[in-house]
Amino acid sequence: MKKYISLLMMSVVLLSCKTEMDRAMKSADKEFILKVANEKFAKKKWSDALALYDRLPNLVAGTDDAPNVVFNSAYANYYDKNYRLAANQFKNFVISFPQDPRKEEAAYFSALCYYEGSLDYNLDQSNTESAITELQNFINDYPDSERSKNISQMIDELGYKLEFKAFENAKQYYKMGEYKAASVAFENVLEDFPATKLRPQIYDIIMKSKYELAVNSIYDLKKERLDAAAAYAKRVATEIPNTEYAKTANDLYTKLEDEKVKFAKLQVEVEKRKAEYEAKVKNAEAKEMEKKELAQEKNQLNMEKAAEQTRRDSAKINSPEPQATFKFKR
Template identity: 30%
Template sequence: MIRFSILVTVLLLAFSCSEYQKALKSEDIKVKYELAEKLYNEGNYKKAVRLFEQIATQYAGKPQGERIYYFMADSYYNIEDYYLSAYQFERFAKSYPRSEKVEEALFYNAKSQYKLSPKYSIDQAETNTALEKLQVFINKYPESEHMEEANKMTLELRTKLEKKAFEIAKQYNRIKDYKAAIKSWELFLSEYPGSVYREDALFQKMLASYNLAMNSIYNRQEERLNDTKSVYNTLKRFYSQSKYLREADKMLEDINNELEKFSKQS
């Protein structure tokens, strides 16, 4: 019985492969279309998409064209070819703006772009594109069932951009270019006022300001010490229980000691 079942399975697979190969070579677009949709419905997206690719342009403008272009885009998505799925979903939305699948197409266009977003240390052009696409979707379909996921992806991508900007600014601290570091932290805090890295950024700005002040020439030191003290006050005001408070307090003590020298000389 087991041998018989194995034999049946082998024969079915052989027939399926033979049928697929014949369809690929056939000049009958109807044969290709019917098998492509059958394979798509069975979840065999890799084979289905090859057939859809062969017939898509021939069905453009016809009633079946809408189905074919959507299935093709969805097949690319399911085989994780996100460049092509992003392109085809966007193309579908533009070609069939009245389709009931437009909302899905725009969502998966944005999600495909989200999937293409690289780790934060790499160029973030794809991340910015994904955010643009997600915002288009969110604005157009605020009541969509995909809204929660769209917002979650948006937050993740924005946090990634914040992380990249944070690490760039932090690099100036590492190489001891404190003037550039201060400017970078100010820019970061301005662009990402609600960032999850805000506390860290304020401390890093204070650290850069402190190091710049302590290594400044005499006639610039007092001003820079006061600037550092101002950053400390901001950190303390917003994060009274900051994890950096002990280190910040130690720097403040040094600052006050230095400022006291100036007050004695005045």
């Protein structure tokens, strides 16, 4: 019997709550809507509270209830994980009620909403960049606030997320064997994040990219790339000594120096063959020139003979035949 009575009482309570919510949603009574909204807020029923607070801005505009409605609505959206909307509402509260004692709190939660809305590193990071800006703005506006103490840590965390995203994007080039692009991309990461904690890993991948690019290089660029890769390996070993990266750097440096010796021998052989080839070409060109000169001389002689013959023929045609002569007897 007691069980049925308990169930009946629970049903009555739930029905009354539902009825009250329905009445508040249909009511035009500001006080009643505000009362039910605040009750829902106190019970952490965020969606119900928000539905009622959304009906109140025009009803409470210009009254003492307006700040509470905006502030509670922003909090409800924050707890309901509507971070972008909550951030805008908290920011609007700061602007609309500059004399309210909760102004600093609202400014803090506005920045915190951007922080909470930051996505995983492999997703779009526009929220992360905005969060860093908003958190830094809070520190600038409230440098002595107790809330500022943990903001620097949040900014560092968000900054690392941006660093790691850039790192992973650059790493994709290395995985695809695009070593030149990988080197450039990682150099950009170091330029954009000079204080990055990922510097040793970045040095390591740049060094390996330069090594792969050098040993697999075309002949004309190989010496330059071997020198650059060896210099970079030496730099890594110097800047981060006594690490696994330094050990790798020393190993690669040794391999690169051996490769430079082999390539120097290859260069000597190539230059030798090049000189032999050039000599053959030069000799062939000389013979060809000699043949051309002989042909020109022969052609000149033939032309001179033809000209002489033409001159003789012309002279013969233009000279009259000699007249007949008779001898007379005396």
